[in-house]
Amino acid sequence: MDLDLAINKLTGSVPSSIAELTKVVQIEIYNNSLTSELPAVGWxxxxxxxxxxxxxxxxxxxxxxxxxxxxxxxxxLYENELESKLPKIISNSSNLYELRLFGNRFSVAC
Structure with missing residues (x-):
């Protein structure tokens, strides 16, 4: 099951209830006007x-x-205003083959 809400002029924030979609394989909500922080619970x-x-x-x-x-x-995650240290993003991601982060405020931690 996929959730594709891309290019819909959506505004506001992503509700934390998105985590209830436990069978979703892909979430695509790119190219909207969503704001605020990403929900931190339930992923x-x-x-x-x-x-x-x-x-x-x-x-x-x-x-x-x-x-x-x-x-x-x-x-x-590209072209947002996110901030994180890069090792946190990729440290547990052994299956990750595609990572796009440009256009944010990420930093590198040694």
Whole structure:
């Protein structure tokens, strides 16, 4: 099952109830006008999730650690206003083959 809400001129924030979609394999909500921080609770329930594309929105804050603990294959966060240390994003991502982060405020931690 996929959730594709891309290019819909959506505004506001992503509700934390999105984590109740436990059978979703792909979430694509890119190219909207979504704002605020990404919800920080419930992502670990989404064990089937393999692709997240929230690029080209106006998300702020850090990438939730739960999001970084998923077994994602593809993660697109580009062109937002996110801030995180890169090792946190990729440290547990052994299945990750596609990572797009440009256009944010990420930093590198040694």
């Amino acid at each position: 670990l329930k989404m064990t089937a999730l393999r692709l997240i594309d929230i690029s080209m929105n106006r998300f702020t804050g850090t990438v939730p650690e739960e999001l970084c603990s998923l077994q994602l294959e593809s993660l697109h």
